[in-house]
Amino acid sequence: MGFLVLLVFVAAIYFIPTIIALGRGKQNAVAIFALNLLLGWTFVGWVVSFVWSLTNDPVPVSILTQPVQQFGLTNVRICPHCHSSIPAEASVCRYCQRDVAALPRQLN
Numbered sequence: 001m002g003f004l005v006l007l008v009f010v011a012a013i014y015f016i017p018t019i020i021a022l023g024r025g026k027q028n029a030v031a032i033f034a035l036n037l038l039l040g041w042t043f044v045g046w047v048v049s050f051v052w053s054l055t056n057d058p059v060p061v062s063i064l065t066q067p068v069q070q071f072g073l074t075n076v077r078i079c080p081h082c083h084s085s086i087p088a089e090a091s092v093c094r095y096c097q098r099d100v101a102a103l104p105r106q107l108n
């Protein structure tokens, strides 16, 4: 019985990197588990999988850096006469050629 407890204890220590990876919801938890399982018995393999489990998953760059202007949603408004998209600072609609009221300046 003491041997079984010892075995579970050792296995728990051995698979700490995998446990951490699963606990942190790592995208590559399976790869960390594979490295942990196959090379964990070498000290270097265990340390590499341990450090790997502590790294953060990369956030897609496009979500972080893409400016909203790229979608053409800013600096645009709708002409009240023909409902076309026109530049926010336009005073004459380029589609229906009618005067559109200039936007009130934002008060800061």
Ligand SMILES: [Zn+2]
Residues within 6 Å of the ligand: 079, 080, 081, 082, 083, 084, 093, 094, 095, 096, 097, 098
């Ligand atoms: Zn218009």
